Amino acid sequence: MNYKFFTNSQRSWKAMFETILNAQKSIYLEMYIFNDDMEQYNFFSLVKKKAEQGLKVKIILDSFGSHDLTKNKINELRNSGIELFFISYFFHRTHRKILIIDESVAFIGGVNFHQNAKLWSDLVVRIKGKKIVGAIIKSFAKAYINAGGKDENILNKRDKKWNNIKTWIVDHFPVAHKYKLKLLYIEHINNAHSNITLITPYFMPKRWLSSVLHQAVLRGVSVEILVPKKTDHFIIDRINYFYIYKLSKVGVKFFLKENMNHAKAMILDNNEAMIGSQNLDFLSFGYNSEIGVFFNNTKIVTQLLKISEKWKGDSVFFDYKNYKPEWFDYVLSPFIKIFFKIF
Secondary structure (H helix, E strand, C coil): CEEEEEEEHHHHHHHHHHHHHCCCCEEEEEECCECCCCCCCCHHHHHHHHHHCCCEEEEEEECCCCCCCCHHHHHHHHHCCCEEEEECCCCCCECCCEEEECCCEEEEECCCECHHHCCCEEEEEEEECHHHHHHHHHHHHHHHHHHCCCCHHHHCCCCCCCCCCCEEEEEEEHHHCECHHHHHHHHHHHHCCCEEEEECCCEECCHHHHHHHHHHHHCCCEEEEEEECCCCCHHHHHHHHHHHHHHHCCCCEEEEECCCECCCEEEECCCEEEEECCCEEHHHHHCCEEEEEEECCHHHHHHHHHHHHHHHHCEEECCHHHCCCCCCHHHHHHHHHHHHHHC
16 A cells, blocks of 8 residues: 655645646545635646546535535536535535545545635545555445435445455444444544544544543543644634643643644554544534544554654643633533534
8 A cells, every 4th residue: 555644735735636637537526625716726627627628527515515616616517527416414514525536546634625724734645555445435435326426337336345454444424324433433542552642623522532531541541632722713712622621631631733733633552543534523423424544554653643743742732720711611612512412
């Protein structure tokens, strides 16, 4: 397996743009936010051009995340020959970020296509290798079928088996009642012996996640969570700090990065890791369709550790003794969780 990590939006965009530019046969894209506002890397024009050249282009977008695409822009894409789908459920969103080129190279991670993310840190992995890319195509095929796709070539990928690979894909489809992320996090956090590193932009844990993290601390495991000092949403900042404060008091260590870090990762005992599209919030675990790629290859995990250590070095330690939640934090955060439980 050939792999490479990209640690911010612009590096990820550059690699993805160049790979699309060199595509010869097919482009499969699943994305939460796909806007036609990109300055240096105009993905909108590029995929349209590739479709007009005769490539097979399949795109699945979230109707809420990509709501800025106008009807005229949507028609432009479809008139170029692109098979374009929008996922539209009430609270269930497709939050996945997948790009597959010529069925031979794939990208998975946290990066969306919108100009607001230009200066963000993030995490994307480019993967080459028949078996692992085949498994990612199979995951895309599931989403494609759920979206209403009819291309037999893709439909046939859904049931293909890819065995004996040390890297595997984690599919999470709450709309189909497949909640794999919760089971995976509980199992691996409970089995950790020495250290756990989590990276997330949004920290709004459900009770079970707070519990397993607390239990890990109680049995002597070092639990460190990297979050941005400020996100792209003021209200989310308030909720983040409320739960950071609560978990800090029971021994979880938080490190606040100066710039927006949109990466999502989990590293366990320095020998297992997962990156993907999932946040540590009730939306990702309970409502959003997500995808992760899990590694137990020592070389790959070591590289992820170096990335997390660099980000940690650019962060400040959160000391709960120096932070006092406001009265509305005690109302806002539980209200948000109760609201989503109702719906």
